[in-house]
Amino acid sequence: MREIKASDITNTVARLFEHSCHYLPPDVVIALKQAKEKEKSPVCRDVLDRILENANIAGKEQIPLCQDTGAAVVMLELGQEVHITGGDLYTAVNEGVRQGYDKGYLRKSIVNGPCFARVNTKDNTPAMIHTDIVPGDRLKISVLPKGGGSENCSRLTALSPSQGRQGVIDFVVNLVSEVGSNPCPPVIIGVGIGGTTDKTMFIAKKALLRKVGEPSPDPEVANLEKEILEKVNNLGIGAMGYGGTVTALAVHVETFPCHIASMPVAVNMQCWCSRHEEAIL
Amino acid sequence: MSKKVTLPLNDEVLKDLKAGDNLLLTGVIYVARDAAHKRMVEALDQGKTLPFDIKGATVYYMGPSPARSGRVIGSAGPTTSGRMDAYAPRLIAQGLKGMIGKGLRSQAVKDAMVKHKAVYLGAIGGAGAVISKSIKKAEVVAYEELGAEALRRLEVADFPVTVINDIYGGNLYEEGKAKYQVKAP
Numbered sequence: 046m047r048e049i050k051a052s053d054i055t056n057t058v059a060r061l062f063e064h065s066c067h068y069l070p071p072d073v074v075i076a077l078k079q080a081k082e083k084e085k086s087p088v089c090r091d092v093l094d095r096i097l098e099n100a101n102i103a104g105k106e107q108i109p110l111c112q113d114t115g116a117a118v119v120m121l122e123l124g125q126e127v128h129i130t131g132g133d134l135y136t137a138v139n140e141g142v143r144q145g146y147d148k149g150y151l152r153k154s155i156v157n158g159p160c161f162a163r164v165n166t167k168d169n170t171p172a173m174i175h176t177d178i179v180p181g182d183r184l185k186i187s188v189l190p191k192g193g194g195s196e197n198c199s200r201l202t203a204l205s206p207s208q209g210r211q212g213v214i215d216f217v218v219n220l221v222s223e224v225g226s227n228p229c230p231p232v233i234i235g236v237g238i239g240g241t242t243d244k245t246m247f248i249a250k251k252a253l254l255r256k257v258g259e260p261s262p263d264p265e266v267a268n269l270e271k272e273i274l275e276k277v278n279n280l281g282i283g284a285m286g287y288g289g290t291v292t293a294l295a296v297h298v299e300t301f302p303c304h305i306a307s308m309p310v311a312v313n314m315q316c317w318c319s320r321h322e323e324a325i326l
Numbered sequence: 327m328s329k330k331v332t333l334p335l336n337d338e339v340l341k342d343l344k345a346g347d348n349l350l351l352t353g354v355i356y357v358a359r360d361a362a363h364k365r366m367v368e369a370l371d372q373g374k375t376l377p378f379d380i381k382g383a384t385v386y387y388m389g390p391s392p393a394r395s396g397r398v399i400g401s402a403g404p405t406t407s408g409r410m411d412a413y414a415p416r417l418i419a420q421g422l423k424g425m426i427g428k429g430l431r432s433q434a435v436k437d438a439m440v441k442h443k444a445v446y447l448g449a450i451g452g453a454g455a456v457i458s459k460s461i462k463k464a465e466v467v468a469y470e471e472l473g474a475e476a477l478r479r480l481e482v483a484d485f486p487v488t489v490i491n492d493i494y495g496g497n498l499y500e501e502g503k504a505k506y507q508v509k510a511p
Contacts, residue, residue, distance in 0.1 A: 080353050088346070092349075095453055096450065096453055098453075098456050099452070102456050103401075106455065108391075108400060108458055109401040110485045112391045112400060112403050113389075113454075114390065114391055123400075133470065150391060152389065152390070152391040152401075164363075165474075193405075195404065226430060226499055227432050229428065279508035280483075280503070281504070281505065281507030283446060285428065285451060286428075286448075286498075286503075287488065287498055288504075288505050289502065289506050307498065313365050318452035
Protein backbone atom coordinates (compact mmCIF):
# COMPACT_ATOMS: atom_id res chain seq x y z
CA MET A 46 0.00 0.00 0.00
CA ARG A 47 1.32 3.44 -0.98
CA GLU A 48 0.04 6.58 0.66
CA ILE A 49 -0.87 9.74 -1.28
CA LYS A 50 -1.85 12.87 0.61
CA ALA A 51 -5.17 14.48 -0.29
CA SER A 52 -3.41 17.86 -0.20
CA ASP A 53 -1.01 16.70 -2.94
CA ILE A 54 -4.01 15.80 -5.08
CA THR A 55 -5.54 19.22 -4.47
CA ASN A 56 -2.32 21.04 -5.36
CA THR A 57 -1.85 18.97 -8.51
CA VAL A 58 -5.41 19.51 -9.76
CA ALA A 59 -5.12 23.26 -9.10
CA ARG A 60 -1.83 23.50 -10.95
CA LEU A 61 -3.05 21.45 -13.93
CA PHE A 62 -6.15 23.59 -14.48
CA GLU A 63 -4.31 26.87 -14.11
CA HIS A 64 -1.52 25.79 -16.46
CA SER A 65 -3.70 24.09 -19.08
CA CYS A 66 -5.89 27.18 -19.50
CA HIS A 67 -2.81 29.25 -20.43
CA TYR A 68 -0.72 26.86 -22.52
CA LEU A 69 -1.88 24.82 -25.51
CA PRO A 70 -0.46 21.28 -25.51
CA PRO A 71 2.50 21.03 -27.96
CA ASP A 72 0.69 18.45 -30.12
CA VAL A 73 -2.20 20.91 -30.64
CA VAL A 74 0.21 23.69 -31.63
CA ILE A 75 1.89 21.36 -34.14
CA ALA A 76 -1.50 20.31 -35.55
CA LEU A 77 -2.53 23.97 -35.96
CA LYS A 78 0.73 24.78 -37.76
CA GLN A 79 0.23 21.81 -40.07
CA ALA A 80 -3.35 22.95 -40.68
CA LYS A 81 -2.03 26.32 -41.78
CA GLU A 82 0.24 24.66 -44.32
CA LYS A 83 -2.62 22.53 -45.67
CA GLU A 84 -5.28 25.26 -45.68
CA LYS A 85 -6.07 26.62 -49.15
CA SER A 86 -8.16 29.60 -48.03
CA PRO A 87 -6.15 32.75 -47.28
CA VAL A 88 -8.93 33.92 -44.95
CA CYS A 89 -8.63 30.76 -42.85
CA ARG A 90 -4.84 30.92 -42.89
CA ASP A 91 -5.18 34.37 -41.31
CA VAL A 92 -7.52 32.92 -38.68
CA LEU A 93 -4.99 30.18 -37.89
CA ASP A 94 -2.22 32.79 -37.61
CA ARG A 95 -4.32 34.70 -35.14
CA ILE A 96 -5.02 31.51 -33.18
CA LEU A 97 -1.28 30.75 -32.96
CA GLU A 98 -0.57 34.36 -31.95
CA ASN A 99 -3.21 33.95 -29.24
CA ALA A 100 -1.42 30.88 -27.88
CA ASN A 101 1.75 32.91 -27.67
CA ILE A 102 0.20 35.84 -25.85
CA ALA A 103 -1.76 33.64 -23.43
CA GLY A 104 1.34 32.02 -21.99
CA LYS A 105 3.53 35.09 -22.05
CA GLU A 106 1.03 37.49 -20.49
CA GLN A 107 -0.90 34.99 -18.37
CA ILE A 108 -4.25 35.64 -20.01
CA PRO A 109 -6.36 32.47 -20.45
CA LEU A 110 -6.31 31.21 -24.06
CA CYS A 111 -10.11 31.38 -24.12
CA GLN A 112 -12.41 33.18 -21.70
CA ASP A 113 -14.44 29.98 -21.44
CA THR A 114 -12.16 28.08 -19.10
CA GLY A 115 -14.67 25.31 -19.13
CA ALA A 116 -16.40 22.83 -16.95
CA ALA A 117 -13.72 21.04 -14.94
CA VAL A 118 -13.57 17.50 -16.33
CA VAL A 119 -11.21 15.30 -14.32
CA MET A 120 -10.32 11.74 -15.29
CA LEU A 121 -8.60 9.68 -12.62
CA GLU A 122 -6.80 6.38 -12.93
CA LEU A 123 -6.43 5.23 -9.37
CA GLY A 124 -4.07 2.34 -8.63
CA GLN A 125 -5.73 -0.11 -6.28
CA GLU A 126 -2.62 -0.14 -4.07
CA VAL A 127 -3.07 3.56 -3.26
CA HIS A 128 -4.31 4.73 0.11
CA ILE A 129 -5.39 8.37 0.25
CA THR A 130 -4.68 10.09 3.56
CA GLY A 131 -5.79 13.37 5.11
CA GLY A 132 -9.12 13.62 3.30
CA ASP A 133 -11.24 11.97 0.63
CA LEU A 134 -10.44 11.85 -3.06
CA TYR A 135 -13.36 13.80 -4.54
CA THR A 136 -13.23 16.55 -1.92
CA ALA A 137 -9.53 16.90 -2.69
CA VAL A 138 -10.20 17.15 -6.43
CA ASN A 139 -12.96 19.73 -6.00
CA GLU A 140 -10.76 21.77 -3.68
CA GLY A 141 -8.12 21.71 -6.42
CA VAL A 142 -10.64 23.03 -8.92
CA ARG A 143 -11.67 25.78 -6.50
CA GLN A 144 -8.07 26.87 -5.90
CA GLY A 145 -6.94 26.57 -9.51
CA TYR A 146 -9.85 28.62 -10.86
CA ASP A 147 -9.38 31.25 -8.18
CA LYS A 148 -5.60 31.62 -8.38
CA GLY A 149 -5.51 31.34 -12.16
CA TYR A 150 -8.16 34.04 -12.72
CA LEU A 151 -10.19 31.47 -14.64
CA ARG A 152 -13.89 31.98 -15.35
CA LYS A 153 -16.34 30.22 -13.09
CA SER A 154 -18.97 28.84 -15.43
CA ILE A 155 -20.92 26.26 -13.44
CA VAL A 156 -24.54 26.87 -12.40
CA ASN A 157 -26.78 24.97 -10.01
CA GLY A 158 -30.34 24.11 -10.98
CA PRO A 159 -29.69 23.60 -14.71
CA CYS A 160 -33.28 24.14 -15.84
CA PHE A 161 -34.36 26.21 -12.83
CA ALA A 162 -32.66 29.25 -11.30
CA ARG A 163 -29.19 28.57 -12.79
CA VAL A 164 -27.25 30.09 -9.89
CA ASN A 165 -23.48 30.21 -10.33
CA THR A 166 -21.60 28.07 -7.79
CA LYS A 167 -18.86 30.76 -7.95
CA ASP A 168 -15.91 28.37 -7.74
CA ASN A 169 -16.46 26.22 -10.85
CA THR A 170 -17.24 23.15 -8.74
CA PRO A 171 -18.43 20.49 -8.85
CA ALA A 172 -15.88 18.90 -11.16
CA MET A 173 -17.07 16.23 -13.59
CA ILE A 174 -15.04 13.34 -12.17
CA HIS A 175 -14.54 9.93 -13.79
CA THR A 176 -12.56 7.29 -11.96
CA ASP A 177 -11.00 4.09 -13.23
CA ILE A 178 -9.52 1.69 -10.72
CA VAL A 179 -6.37 0.19 -12.21
CA PRO A 180 -3.54 -2.07 -11.02
CA GLY A 181 -0.56 -0.40 -9.36
CA ASP A 182 0.24 2.22 -6.74
CA ARG A 183 0.00 5.44 -8.74
CA LEU A 184 -2.70 8.03 -9.31
CA LYS A 185 -2.93 9.51 -12.79
CA ILE A 186 -4.86 12.76 -12.99
CA SER A 187 -5.98 14.12 -16.37
CA VAL A 188 -7.77 17.45 -16.50
CA LEU A 189 -9.78 18.75 -19.42
CA PRO A 190 -11.29 22.22 -19.05
CA LYS A 191 -14.17 21.74 -21.50
CA GLY A 192 -15.74 24.79 -23.14
CA GLY A 193 -19.50 25.01 -23.50
CA GLY A 194 -19.56 25.99 -27.17
CA SER A 195 -18.04 22.77 -28.45
CA GLU A 196 -19.65 20.61 -25.78
CA ASN A 197 -23.06 21.84 -26.98
CA CYS A 198 -22.24 20.40 -30.42
CA SER A 199 -21.79 16.90 -29.01
CA ARG A 200 -24.40 14.23 -29.80
CA LEU A 201 -25.44 10.73 -28.92
CA THR A 202 -27.49 8.43 -31.11
CA ALA A 203 -28.61 4.83 -31.15
CA LEU A 204 -28.03 3.52 -34.66
CA SER A 205 -29.33 0.19 -35.85
CA PRO A 206 -26.57 -2.39 -36.34
CA SER A 207 -27.75 -2.67 -39.97
CA GLN A 208 -26.52 0.90 -40.56
CA GLY A 209 -22.97 -0.32 -39.98
CA ARG A 210 -19.80 1.60 -40.71
CA GLN A 211 -21.49 3.88 -43.26
CA GLY A 212 -24.10 4.82 -40.64
CA VAL A 213 -21.34 6.02 -38.34
CA ILE A 214 -19.69 8.08 -41.09
CA ASP A 215 -22.99 9.72 -42.07
CA PHE A 216 -23.89 10.54 -38.48
CA VAL A 217 -20.56 12.26 -37.76
CA VAL A 218 -20.28 14.10 -41.08
CA ASN A 219 -23.89 15.32 -40.95
CA LEU A 220 -23.38 16.58 -37.41
CA VAL A 221 -20.24 18.55 -38.33
CA SER A 222 -22.10 20.01 -41.31
CA GLU A 223 -25.09 20.97 -39.15
CA VAL A 224 -23.13 22.70 -36.37
CA GLY A 225 -20.87 24.54 -38.84
CA SER A 226 -18.98 27.37 -37.18
CA ASN A 227 -20.51 26.84 -33.71
CA PRO A 228 -17.87 24.58 -32.10
CA CYS A 229 -14.92 26.84 -33.13
CA PRO A 230 -13.37 24.83 -35.96
CA PRO A 231 -10.87 23.45 -36.77
CA VAL A 232 -12.24 20.89 -34.35
CA ILE A 233 -11.00 17.65 -32.91
CA ILE A 234 -13.74 15.05 -33.14
CA GLY A 235 -13.99 12.40 -30.45
CA VAL A 236 -16.16 9.49 -31.57
CA GLY A 237 -17.35 6.61 -29.40
CA ILE A 238 -18.89 3.52 -30.98
CA GLY A 239 -20.41 0.72 -28.93
CA GLY A 240 -20.93 0.13 -25.23
CA THR A 241 -24.15 1.24 -23.62
CA THR A 242 -24.97 4.92 -24.17
CA ASP A 243 -23.24 6.07 -20.96
CA LYS A 244 -20.07 4.24 -21.99
CA THR A 245 -20.37 5.47 -25.59
CA MET A 246 -20.19 9.14 -24.65
CA PHE A 247 -17.47 8.51 -22.12
CA ILE A 248 -15.14 6.85 -24.65
CA ALA A 249 -15.90 9.65 -27.13
CA LYS A 250 -14.68 12.15 -24.53
CA LYS A 251 -11.71 10.02 -23.58
CA ALA A 252 -10.71 9.93 -27.25
CA LEU A 253 -10.01 13.68 -26.96
CA LEU A 254 -7.10 12.99 -24.60
CA ARG A 255 -5.19 11.19 -27.35
CA LYS A 256 -2.35 13.16 -29.02
CA VAL A 257 -3.95 15.09 -31.88
CA GLY A 258 -3.95 13.01 -35.04
CA GLU A 259 -2.42 9.92 -33.48
CA PRO A 260 -4.27 7.09 -35.23
CA SER A 261 -6.01 4.26 -33.41
CA PRO A 262 -3.75 1.22 -32.97
CA ASP A 263 -6.51 -0.86 -34.58
CA PRO A 264 -6.05 -0.58 -38.39
CA GLU A 265 -9.79 -0.95 -39.08
CA VAL A 266 -10.56 1.91 -36.70
CA ALA A 267 -7.66 4.01 -37.99
CA ASN A 268 -9.03 3.60 -41.48
CA LEU A 269 -12.46 4.80 -40.35
CA GLU A 270 -10.86 7.83 -38.66
CA LYS A 271 -9.10 8.68 -41.90
CA GLU A 272 -12.24 8.41 -43.99
CA ILE A 273 -14.34 10.52 -41.62
CA LEU A 274 -11.61 13.20 -41.48
CA GLU A 275 -11.46 13.41 -45.25
CA LYS A 276 -15.24 13.69 -45.59
CA VAL A 277 -15.43 16.31 -42.84
CA ASN A 278 -12.73 18.41 -44.48
CA ASN A 279 -14.54 18.15 -47.81
CA LEU A 280 -17.45 20.05 -46.22
CA GLY A 281 -15.57 23.31 -46.80
CA ILE A 282 -16.44 24.85 -43.42
CA GLY A 283 -12.85 25.82 -42.54
CA ALA A 284 -11.41 27.68 -39.55
CA MET A 285 -14.19 29.54 -37.69
CA GLY A 286 -16.56 28.56 -40.49
CA TYR A 287 -15.19 31.22 -42.85
CA GLY A 288 -14.84 28.67 -45.68
CA GLY A 289 -11.75 26.51 -46.04
CA THR A 290 -10.19 23.11 -46.44
CA VAL A 291 -9.36 22.30 -42.81
CA THR A 292 -12.54 21.87 -40.75
CA ALA A 293 -11.10 19.25 -38.39
CA LEU A 294 -7.58 18.70 -37.12
CA ALA A 295 -8.26 15.06 -36.31
CA VAL A 296 -10.89 12.39 -35.76
CA HIS A 297 -10.27 10.03 -32.84
CA VAL A 298 -12.48 6.95 -32.69
CA GLU A 299 -12.75 4.63 -29.69
CA THR A 300 -14.84 1.47 -29.76
CA PHE A 301 -16.26 -0.91 -27.16
CA PRO A 302 -18.25 -4.14 -27.47
CA CYS A 303 -22.01 -3.68 -27.36
CA HIS A 304 -25.38 -5.46 -27.15
CA ILE A 305 -26.51 -7.55 -30.15
CA ALA A 306 -29.41 -5.14 -30.70
CA SER A 307 -27.39 -1.93 -30.41
CA MET A 308 -24.88 0.28 -32.13
CA PRO A 309 -24.72 3.52 -30.14
CA VAL A 310 -22.53 6.29 -31.54
CA ALA A 311 -21.42 9.42 -29.69
CA VAL A 312 -19.57 12.49 -30.84
CA ASN A 313 -17.78 14.64 -28.31
CA MET A 314 -16.78 17.78 -30.12
CA GLN A 315 -13.64 19.67 -29.15
CA CYS A 316 -12.80 23.20 -30.28
CA TRP A 317 -9.29 23.88 -31.63
CA CYS A 318 -8.49 25.24 -28.16
CA SER A 319 -8.04 21.69 -26.89
CA ARG A 320 -6.77 22.13 -23.39
CA HIS A 321 -5.77 19.07 -21.40
CA GLU A 322 -2.94 18.07 -19.15
CA GLU A 323 -2.02 15.18 -16.92
CA ALA A 324 0.17 14.31 -13.97
CA ILE A 325 1.06 11.09 -12.20
CA LEU A 326 1.39 10.97 -8.42
CA MET B 327 -6.61 44.43 -45.68
CA SER B 328 -8.83 45.55 -42.83
CA LYS B 329 -11.23 48.45 -43.02
CA LYS B 330 -11.20 50.84 -40.06
CA VAL B 331 -14.66 51.52 -38.71
CA THR B 332 -15.58 54.03 -36.01
CA LEU B 333 -18.57 53.17 -33.85
CA PRO B 334 -21.48 53.69 -33.52
CA LEU B 335 -22.60 52.05 -36.76
CA ASN B 336 -25.11 53.85 -38.95
CA ASP B 337 -26.80 53.10 -42.27
CA GLU B 338 -24.18 55.11 -44.15
CA VAL B 339 -21.38 52.88 -42.81
CA LEU B 340 -23.40 49.67 -43.08
CA LYS B 341 -24.11 50.09 -46.77
CA ASP B 342 -20.41 49.67 -47.55
CA LEU B 343 -19.93 46.50 -45.48
CA LYS B 344 -19.98 43.16 -47.27
CA ALA B 345 -19.84 39.61 -45.96
CA GLY B 346 -16.17 38.60 -45.74
CA ASP B 347 -14.81 42.12 -45.04
CA ASN B 348 -12.26 42.34 -42.24
CA LEU B 349 -12.88 45.32 -39.96
CA LEU B 350 -11.09 47.03 -37.10
CA LEU B 351 -13.65 48.59 -34.78
CA THR B 352 -12.96 51.59 -32.59
CA GLY B 353 -15.44 53.04 -30.13
CA VAL B 354 -17.98 51.71 -27.64
CA ILE B 355 -19.47 48.23 -27.62
CA TYR B 356 -21.76 46.63 -25.05
CA VAL B 357 -21.24 43.13 -23.74
CA ALA B 358 -24.18 40.84 -23.04
CA ARG B 359 -24.76 37.12 -23.17
CA ASP B 360 -27.54 34.70 -22.22
CA ALA B 361 -28.72 35.97 -18.84
CA ALA B 362 -28.35 39.68 -19.69
CA HIS B 363 -30.34 39.18 -22.89
CA LYS B 364 -33.12 37.47 -20.98
CA ARG B 365 -33.28 40.45 -18.62
CA MET B 366 -33.22 43.02 -21.41
CA VAL B 367 -36.11 41.38 -23.21
CA GLU B 368 -38.03 41.04 -19.94
CA ALA B 369 -37.48 44.78 -19.39
CA LEU B 370 -38.93 45.52 -22.84
CA ASP B 371 -41.91 43.24 -22.09
CA GLN B 372 -42.59 45.28 -18.97
CA GLY B 373 -42.35 48.55 -20.90
CA LYS B 374 -39.13 49.52 -19.11
CA THR B 375 -36.11 51.14 -20.75
CA LEU B 376 -32.90 49.24 -21.43
CA PRO B 377 -29.76 49.96 -19.36
CA PHE B 378 -28.11 51.57 -22.43
CA ASP B 379 -29.21 53.32 -25.59
CA ILE B 380 -29.65 50.54 -28.10
CA LYS B 381 -30.13 52.83 -31.10
CA GLY B 382 -27.06 52.31 -33.27
CA ALA B 383 -25.42 50.12 -30.62
CA THR B 384 -23.16 47.12 -31.16
CA VAL B 385 -23.45 44.19 -28.76
CA TYR B 386 -20.67 41.68 -28.14
CA TYR B 387 -21.71 38.19 -27.05
CA MET B 388 -19.04 37.54 -24.46
CA GLY B 389 -18.43 36.63 -20.82
CA PRO B 390 -14.86 37.53 -19.82
CA SER B 391 -12.59 35.68 -17.44
CA PRO B 392 -11.68 37.75 -14.35
CA ALA B 393 -9.11 40.54 -14.83
CA ARG B 394 -5.81 40.23 -13.02
CA SER B 395 -5.05 43.30 -10.91
CA GLY B 396 -3.97 46.27 -12.97
CA ARG B 397 -5.55 44.82 -16.11
CA VAL B 398 -8.61 46.09 -17.97
CA ILE B 399 -10.20 42.68 -18.52
CA GLY B 400 -9.32 39.00 -18.63
CA SER B 401 -9.63 36.75 -21.65
CA ALA B 402 -12.43 38.12 -23.82
CA GLY B 403 -13.36 36.07 -26.88
CA PRO B 404 -16.83 35.54 -28.36
CA THR B 405 -19.40 33.00 -27.24
CA THR B 406 -21.80 31.06 -29.50
CA SER B 407 -24.30 33.59 -30.86
CA GLY B 408 -27.10 31.14 -31.61
CA ARG B 409 -28.16 31.14 -27.96
CA MET B 410 -29.09 34.81 -28.31
CA ASP B 411 -31.25 34.18 -31.41
CA ALA B 412 -34.40 34.06 -29.31
CA TYR B 413 -33.81 37.67 -28.21
CA ALA B 414 -31.89 39.28 -31.09
CA PRO B 415 -34.74 40.13 -33.53
CA ARG B 416 -36.45 42.08 -30.75
CA LEU B 417 -33.32 44.13 -30.08
CA ILE B 418 -32.63 44.66 -33.79
CA ALA B 419 -36.14 46.07 -34.15
CA GLN B 420 -35.28 48.48 -31.31
CA GLY B 421 -32.30 49.84 -33.26
CA LEU B 422 -29.40 47.45 -32.53
CA LYS B 423 -27.03 47.73 -35.51
CA GLY B 424 -24.19 45.33 -34.80
CA MET B 425 -23.76 41.95 -33.14
CA ILE B 426 -20.35 40.38 -32.50
CA GLY B 427 -20.03 36.68 -31.80
CA LYS B 428 -19.31 33.37 -33.46
CA GLY B 429 -21.45 30.64 -34.95
CA LEU B 430 -24.65 30.29 -36.91
CA ARG B 431 -27.72 32.57 -36.68
CA SER B 432 -31.35 31.64 -37.15
CA GLN B 433 -33.37 32.64 -40.20
CA ALA B 434 -35.39 35.03 -38.01
CA VAL B 435 -32.22 36.91 -37.01
CA LYS B 436 -30.96 36.99 -40.61
CA ASP B 437 -34.30 38.32 -41.82
CA ALA B 438 -34.30 40.99 -39.11
CA MET B 439 -30.81 42.09 -40.17
CA VAL B 440 -31.94 42.69 -43.75
CA LYS B 441 -35.23 44.29 -42.74
CA HIS B 442 -33.83 46.72 -40.14
CA LYS B 443 -30.29 47.09 -41.57
CA ALA B 444 -28.00 45.45 -39.03
CA VAL B 445 -24.86 43.29 -39.34
CA TYR B 446 -23.45 40.22 -37.67
CA LEU B 447 -19.70 40.31 -37.12
CA GLY B 448 -17.52 37.31 -36.31
CA ALA B 449 -14.69 37.36 -33.80
CA ILE B 450 -12.31 34.42 -33.50
CA GLY B 451 -13.59 31.95 -30.94
CA GLY B 452 -10.99 30.80 -28.46
CA ALA B 453 -8.69 33.74 -29.19
CA GLY B 454 -9.69 35.59 -26.02
CA ALA B 455 -6.16 36.53 -25.01
CA VAL B 456 -5.24 38.33 -28.24
CA ILE B 457 -8.72 39.92 -28.53
CA SER B 458 -8.42 41.33 -25.00
CA LYS B 459 -5.50 43.46 -26.15
CA SER B 460 -7.84 45.68 -28.17
CA ILE B 461 -10.08 46.42 -25.18
CA LYS B 462 -8.99 49.66 -23.56
CA LYS B 463 -11.65 50.15 -20.91
CA ALA B 464 -14.31 47.95 -19.34
CA GLU B 465 -17.03 48.70 -16.82
CA VAL B 466 -20.14 46.93 -15.60
CA VAL B 467 -23.22 49.02 -16.36
CA ALA B 468 -26.01 46.68 -15.21
CA TYR B 469 -26.85 43.25 -13.75
CA GLU B 470 -23.62 43.15 -11.74
CA GLU B 471 -24.87 40.13 -9.78
CA LEU B 472 -24.62 38.05 -12.94
CA GLY B 473 -20.82 38.06 -12.63
CA ALA B 474 -19.27 36.99 -15.95
CA GLU B 475 -22.72 37.50 -17.51
CA ALA B 476 -23.15 41.12 -16.36
CA LEU B 477 -23.85 43.86 -18.90
CA ARG B 478 -20.60 45.68 -19.66
CA ARG B 479 -19.55 48.75 -21.60
CA LEU B 480 -16.24 48.43 -23.42
CA GLU B 481 -14.10 50.97 -25.17
CA VAL B 482 -12.22 49.23 -27.94
CA ALA B 483 -9.50 50.27 -30.39
CA ASP B 484 -8.89 48.34 -33.61
CA PHE B 485 -11.00 45.43 -32.42
CA PRO B 486 -10.73 42.79 -35.18
CA VAL B 487 -13.92 41.29 -36.66
CA THR B 488 -15.08 39.79 -39.95
CA VAL B 489 -18.47 40.57 -41.49
CA ILE B 490 -20.54 37.36 -41.49
CA ASN B 491 -23.97 38.74 -42.44
CA ASP B 492 -24.36 42.08 -44.21
CA ILE B 493 -27.49 44.17 -44.78
CA TYR B 494 -27.96 42.71 -48.26
CA GLY B 495 -28.40 39.11 -47.10
CA GLY B 496 -24.76 38.18 -47.80
CA ASN B 497 -23.54 35.35 -45.59
CA LEU B 498 -19.85 34.48 -45.24
CA TYR B 499 -20.59 31.08 -43.72
CA GLU B 500 -22.54 30.03 -46.80
CA GLU B 501 -20.37 31.75 -49.39
CA GLY B 502 -17.11 30.47 -47.84
CA LYS B 503 -18.38 26.94 -47.58
CA ALA B 504 -19.64 26.92 -51.18
CA LYS B 505 -16.19 27.99 -52.36
CA TYR B 506 -14.24 25.20 -50.65
CA GLN B 507 -16.75 22.35 -50.51
CA VAL B 508 -15.61 19.20 -52.32
CA LYS B 509 -18.63 17.45 -53.75
CA ALA B 510 -18.63 13.66 -53.72
CA PRO B 511 -17.80 12.31 -57.20
